[in-house]
Amino acid sequence: CHSSNAHPKRLRDNCTMANDPNNQSPIFEGLSIEEPSVLTISFASDPGASLGVKLCNHDNGLTNEMFLPGYASVGGMLDGNTLAKKHGVKVGDYIVAVNGEGFRRFPPDFQDEHLKDITEGLDLINLSGGENGYAAGEGEILDDEKERKRELKGRVVTGKKSGEVYERLLAKIREIKSGAGRSSANPPLLISLERYMWDSRVHSWSRFLSARNGNVPEAMTLIQGHERWRSEFFPIDLTEPSLQKLLRVHAVSKIDIGKTEEEEEDKAP
Secondary structure, eight states, X not given: OOOTTOOHHHHHHHEEOTTBTTBOOSEEEEOOXXXXXXXXXXXXXXXXXXXXEEEEEOOSOOGGGTXXXXXXXXXXXXXXXXXXXXXXXXXXXXXXXXXXXXXXXXXXXXXXXXXXXXXTTOOHHHHTTOTTSOOOOSSOOOHHHHHHHHHHHTOXXXXXXXXXXXXXXXXXXXXXXXXXXXXXXXXXOEEEXXXXXXXXXXXXXXXXXXXXXXXXXXHHHHHHHHHHHHHHHOSEETTOHHXXXXXXXTSSTTOOOXXXXXXXXXXXX
């Protein structure tokens, strides 16, 4: 939202603009937040299917990975009508759990029940028992059981060497797929993903780190200053005269602010 060369679609996706024909509010509101959206991909309908994505390995011991929630993300989509496309998976989504077992770099900041589930074509029957893929049994799940499942899904995993957790994640997926559906003790694969907005720390940290040539303390100071600025100055009132003047001379090139009726009347012969 803040760059003069920002992609226009990205700008529309992340801001509410006063001259948007679908939104007449004079408030320019940054929508980038730290809270992720979640997706839950069930393989119940086809236990042997492929998700249909290319994965990126984020278990390389690099400083720019320190704010990534998981060790693998979607790096590309395969051709065809895949499960990933069916359920709305996108490049940049992070795998954080497999069948209710967390594969996280750090604990989640938000509980699942407070997050928006954006999974498309969700199979509610197979997910009715919670995040581990089992169908709901009779009676209510006790609070301590819910808490146990929450803790397991938010589990933090570390390795002794680079690449170890990523390989364990892949091995877990292969293990579940090889035995899925053979008995009630072998539930189908269930992959939990999180999606973060473009200006969250997950995505912005590497940019700030690059801007300070890999100096972590300086990059941390820079990103904290940016987050403080974002909190203090958004939303922005586009009716502010000084801001209107800047916008009309195209200081922000992707936003076009027309003249007011009063100004048009002043120019009339």
